[in-house]
Amino acid sequence: MKISLKLIVVFLLLLGWNSILRAEILVYPVPQGIYYARHNDDYTVKVRQAGEKDWVDLFEYNVKVDMDTKSDATMVQFDFSGKVEVLIRKNNGEIRSAIVRPLSKGIQPKIDGNFLLFTLDKPQKLSVEFNGDCLNNLHVFANPIIKDIPDKNDPNVMYFESGIHEPTDAAGKCFRIPSNTTVYLEGGAVLKGCLNCDSVENVKILGYGMLLEPQQGISVAYSKNVLIDGITVVNSRHYIVSGGQSQGITIKNLKSFSYQGWSDGLDFMSCSDIVIDDVFLRNSDDCLAFYTHRWNYYGDCRKVRVQNSTLWADIAHPINIGTHGNTKTGDEVLEDMLFKNIDILEHDEDDRNYQGCMTINVGDHNLARNITFEDIRVENIQEGQLFHLRVMYNQKYNTGPGRGVKDIVFRNISCTGKYINPSLIEGYDKNCKVENILFENIVLNGKRVTTLEELNVDKKDFVGKVRIK
DSSP, X not given: XXXXXXXXXXXXHHHHHHHHHTOXXXXXXXXXXXXXXXXXXXXXXXXXXXXXXXXXXXXOEEEEEOTTTOEEEEEEEEEEOSOEEEEEEEXXXXXXXXXXXXXXXXXXXXXXXXXXXXXXXXXXEEEEEETTOSSSOEEEEEEEXXXXXXXXXXXTEEEEOSEEEOOSBTTTTEEXXXXXXXXXXXXXXXXXXXXXXXXXXXXXXXXXXXXXXXXXXEEEESOEEEEEESOEEESOSSOXXXXXXXXXXXXXXXXXXXXXXXXXXXXXXXXXXXXXXXXXXXXXXXXXXXXXXXXXXXXXXXXXXXXXXEEEEXXXXXXXXXXXXXXXXXXXXXXXXXEEEEEEEEEBOOOGGGOOSEEEEEBTTOEEXXXXXXXXXXXXXXXXXXXXXXXXXXXXXXXXXXXXXXEEEXXXXXXXXXXXXXXXXXXXXXXXXXXXXXXXXXXXXTEXXXXXXXXXXXXXXXXXXXXXX
C-alpha cells in the first residue's frame, strides 16, 4: 500500500513537471481584409518560451489614440502559459530610453541596440514606451489561455470563427443577443458592429476576438446577469460598454481604445451589482463613468466594485461619478462603490470643470455616499487634478444641483507629477454639502502628506469634515 501511494505521488509530480514543459504560446490568424489595412510598421514583436530558440511572430495592429493628436499607436496580443520572453525591435529611430508601464508591475526591460527584451511569467496588459513617447507606443496584451471553449454546435451559442463578420442588421449595425446565450469570439474573429443586449438575461460574451470600429462596442440595457470576458474593442465611435437600468454586469479582461469625442470606456446609468476586474481602458473621454437617470434609464447606481485594472484617459476623467440624475424625483443615490488596486497611467484635460483622476461631481439632485478609493497609483497627470469632489449645477448637462457628497475614503493613494492643478472640494449651498471625507496615507512625489496644504487641495465653501490620516 505504501509503495502504491509513493508511485501515485511520483506520477502526479511528473504530471505537474510535464505540464510546465508543455507550456504554450497561442497566436491567432489575422483576416486577409485586416492584414495590410491595420498593420503598424513601427515595431516588430516576437515572443518565445523562456530558454527556447524559436520565436513566434506577432501581428502588430494599428490603433488610434488621443483625440487631440489622433496618433497611431500599436497593439499586439497573444495567449500563453508558463514563462515567456518578449522581443521588440523599434523600426524607426534609435532607442535612447524605454519603460514598461504600469510601473507597479516591476518589469525591467533590457536594451540591446534597437531591440528591447523582457520576461513575463503571468498575464499582463502593458504599455511599452520608447524615448518618452506615449502616443506612438506599443501595447502588449498577454492573455491567459482559455480552458473552456463553448461548443459551436450548441443552439444556445453564437460562435464567431476567425474572420471578418458584419451584422445583417444594416440599420442598427448590431448583433442582437437573446437571453440565455453564450457569445464566443474566437481569437482572430473581427466583428464590424456592436453587440446588443436589450431586455435579456443570462448572457455571456467571451473570447479573444475583436470589435473593430463599431458605432458602439457592447450595449446592455434593461438586462440582468451579463458577463463580458476577454474581448478587445478597437476605436469604438462611442461607448466601449454602456449599461442602462441593468443588474448583475461583470466585465473581465477587456481591452479597449478610443480617440474621438464622447468615446467613453465603460459607462453605467442606473445600474447595480457591477464588477469590473482586470481591464485596460485607453479612452479619449471618461474611462469609467457612473450615473443615475439619463435618457430613458431610471434608478440608483449602487454596489460597484472595480479592481486590478489600468486606466488611461487621454482626455477627461479616469473615474467619474455623478453628473446625471433625475431632478423630478430628486431621490436617486450613487452608493456602495469600491475602486481598488488601479493604475492610472495618464490624465489630460484642459477644462477645469472636467478634471480629476478620481472625481465625484453630483448634479441633478444626485446624492453620492459610501465610496472608497484604495490602492490607486497615478503615474502621470499631464494636465488636471488628482481629486475632484463637488456638488454642482452644470448648466450644460444638469437641470438642478446635486444633493451632496459624503462618507468618501481615499486610502493608499500615490501620485507623481510636478505641475498638477490643486484638487477641488466644493459644496453648493448649506443644504448640499461635501462632508465626512477621509484622506489616509496619501503620497505625492514620494512624500507622505499630513495637511490639506501638502495635499494641494482647494477647499471652498459648504464643506464639512475633512480628515488627513
